[in-house]
Amino acid sequence: MSSVDKYRVDITSLKSELTLLSRKRAQLASRLAYLKSTKAVCPRPGLGATHGLMSDELLERDRERGKLLLSHLSEKYDEQQNIHLQNLYRLAGVTAFKVRDPSANGKGDLLGIRIECFALKKFGAPHYMLLSVNGKTNSYDIYKYTVPLHIPLASLAKKYLHKDLGAFVRAVRREIILDVNKRTHLSCLSNVVAIEADDACELVKLEFAFPKYGACIAYLRCNMVDIKSAVVTKFVQKQADDPDVDDEFQGEETETVRDEKLEALMPGRIDQLCVRLATIE
Known part of the structure; x- marks a missing residue:
């Protein structure tokens, strides 16, 4: 569903x-x-x-x-x-309310916009925007906000805010939803034991532990919807130089090798990554 x-x-x-x-x-x-x-x-x-x-x-x-x-x-x-x-x-997903800010430097009457996203059966932390009325153009300007910095708020405001408030709010909400969905899909992947990412979740490191395939580390470069490229390394048992070394000691060390099979599966839509990885045994 x-x-x-x-x-x-x-x-x-x-x-x-x-x-x-x-x-x-x-x-x-x-x-x-x-x-x-x-x-x-x-x-x-x-x-x-x-x-x-x-x-x-x-x-x-x-x-x-x-x-x-x-x-x-x-x-x-x-x-x-x-x-x-x-x-x-x-x-x-969107509610509006009136705000009175005494410290707003003459812009005390503000319009508040609250944007919420529903994921993993609960609402996440809401994001807020406070908008002031521009008397010259009879439109709105952004006064304060809690929207993540990697959301292109300034460019969206330039494109929509002075023309259509509704279109601006919908565009901002869409970007927030894409961001939340991307993080949700990555964090809910099976066999992932650790995940690291930058603030924008554009550079992502995933550590996998497949029961049969073994342990891998994937470095991903993403946009809001797709994984654009990936570098994957796999941990394999290190081969001993001396053939006379007991097999019991050969298994104590591992080395990393490039895993082209997993690298070929990674690029594509983020929300379909779990399906692509399901082919790994």
Whole structure:
């Protein structure tokens, strides 16, 4: 199931839960209306006016309790609905909010943009952008941000921000998603015992331990989507110079050799690397 399909399933589930809560609220409201209109507690014949007065007091008390119950349920319902609505927006990946920054040098009214990505069954750390209004062009400028430095934010802003705010946010989110997906695919590879990478995850070192094939180290050069090139070395048993050396001692040392078989498998789409490596025994 793709990430988009997972989002659709989550959204459908949340919508179904909202529908059930709406029905429950309607049922409770109907029950309260019944309690208000009915004479559920009626004086029985022959008990006199005192008992009738007590029955009226009990009925009024039930009505007040019903009002309090409905008010409480209404507040809980609204609170739950707000939570579900917020979760729906989070699943969409982008939320906007107003910000007031007293230290913004005359740019106190800011537009905040929060971008979130869902991976490995959870939301990662959100990324924020604060945008100020450019009075001359009636457009937005980037004021502050927490977007990773290797995301080309300046070039995206130059291309989209002064023309179309929505297009700019979508472009930034796309770059963030590609970055997250690349790191996720690399970190979840089978038989990987260690991984090292630079901040942009463009130069990556992977250490493999295949059960039958042996131990290997792969040095990769990547962009956002593809592995462009790779250098792979394999650890093999070092051959002894002296043929009379006991085999027991030959296995204690290893040497690294170029592994052209693995090197040929590495280049290509990062999200398909696991499929290519599945051919290694």
